[in-house]
Every structure is written in structure tokens, then in C-alpha cells.
Amino acid sequence: QVQLVESGGGLVQAGGSLRLSCAASGRTSGRYAMGWFRQAPGNEREFVATISGTNINTYYADSVKGRFTISRDNGKNTVYLQMNSLKPEDTAVYFCAAAPIFPVVTGDRYEYWGQGTQVTVSS
Numbered sequence: 001q002v003q004l005v006e007s008g009g010g011l012v013q014a015g016g017s018l019r020l021s022c023a024a025s026g027r028t029s030g031r032y033a034m035g036w037f038r039q040a041p042g043n044e045r046e047f048v049a050t051i052s053g054t055n056i057n058t059y060y061a062d063s064v065k066g067r068f069t070i071s072r073d074n075g076k077n078t079v080y081l082q083m084n085s086l087k088p089e090d091t092a093v094y095f096c097a098a099a100p101i102f103p104v105v106t107g108d109r110y111e112y113w114g115q116g117t118q119v120t121v122s123s
Contacts, residue, residue, distance in 0.1 A: 001026045001112075002024055002025070002026040002027055002032065002098050002111070002112040003024070003025045004022055004024055004096050004097070004113060005022070005023045005025075005115070006021065006095065006096050007020070007022075007117060008020040009093075009117030009119045010120070011120045011121075012086055012119075012120070012121055012122070014086060014087055014088055014122065014123050015085060015086065016086050017082070017083060017084045017085075017086065018083045018119060019080055019081065019082050019083070020081040020083065020094055020096075020119070022034065022078065022079040022080070023076075024077040024078065025077065032053055032098035032100060032111075033051065033053050033098070033100070034050065034051055034053075034070075034072060034079040034096060034097070034098055034099075035049065035051075035096065035098075035099060035104065035105075035110060036048040036081045036094060036096055037095045037097060037107055038090075038093065038094045039092055043092075045095075046061070046063075047105040047106070047107070048060070048094070049061065049069075049081065050102060050103050050104060051070045051071065051079065052102040053102065055072050055074065057102060058070050059102075059103040061105075063089075064083075064090075067084050067086075068082065068083050068084070069082040069084075079096055081094070083119070086119075086121045087121060088121045088122065089121075090121050091119060092118075092119060093117065094116060095113055095116045096113075096114045097110035097111075097114070098110060098111055098112040
């Protein structure tokens with residue numbers, strides 16, 4: 001079992017930055033690829049970014065490429081999502097998730113999920 005807890009969400013103005021964290025516990029560290037997804041009200045869950053267990057490879061959705069950076073510190077069992085140049089359309093609940101393989105952009109391939117953290121970007 002893997003437990004995931006997100007933090008770092010909040011309210012920010014357009015153009016601002018936030019860094020989300022996802023703390024993992026249980027059977028963790030580098031065994032799993034980690035991903036970030038988001039879901040806005042009335043929308044389907046959307047893939048944002050993923051990083052391999054080795055911390056070498058990353059993959060991003062086109063909508064966030066160049067603005068968001070995913071990283072991980074396996075020593076701290078934590079995954080990060082640095083979000084810069086935020087836009088109102090980035091407003092959503094952000095979830096981290098763990099998958100046994102990389103890269104995976106569909107949520108059904110992820111085995112474990114956090115509870116989510118709200119990000120709100122005001123215009």
C-alpha cells in the first residue's frame with residue numbers, strides 16, 4: 001500500500017507561482033512513477049505531468065509544458081509540481097498518483113491516489 005498526501009495549494013493571482021508537494025508513505029520511494037492530475041468543476045480529470053521512478057524522465061501535457069516542472073526527492077519520498085505563469089484555466093483540484101510504469105497519462109493505470117489540493121488562480 002502507498003499513501004499519498006498533497007499540500008501546497010491555495011489562491012494565487014494570474015502570472016503567479018505555486019509549488020505543490022506530494023508526500024508518500026508505505027511501499028514507496030523509487031518503485032513507482034508519479035504523476036499529477038487535475039480536475040476542474042464540471043470537467044473530466046486531466047493529466048498534467050509524470051516523472052519516472054529514477055527521476056530521469058518526465059512528460060508533460062501540452063497545456064502546461066514550459067510552465068510546470070515535476071520533480072521528486074526519493075530520499076524524502078516527496079514529489080513536487082512547480083507551477084509558474086499560472087492562468088485562471090489552471091484552477092482545479094490537483095491530485096498526485098503512483099503508477100507501476102512510466103510514462104502513463106491515463107488515470108486508470110495509476111494504482112494509488114491522494115485526496116487532492118485546491119489551486120485557484122484569479123484573473
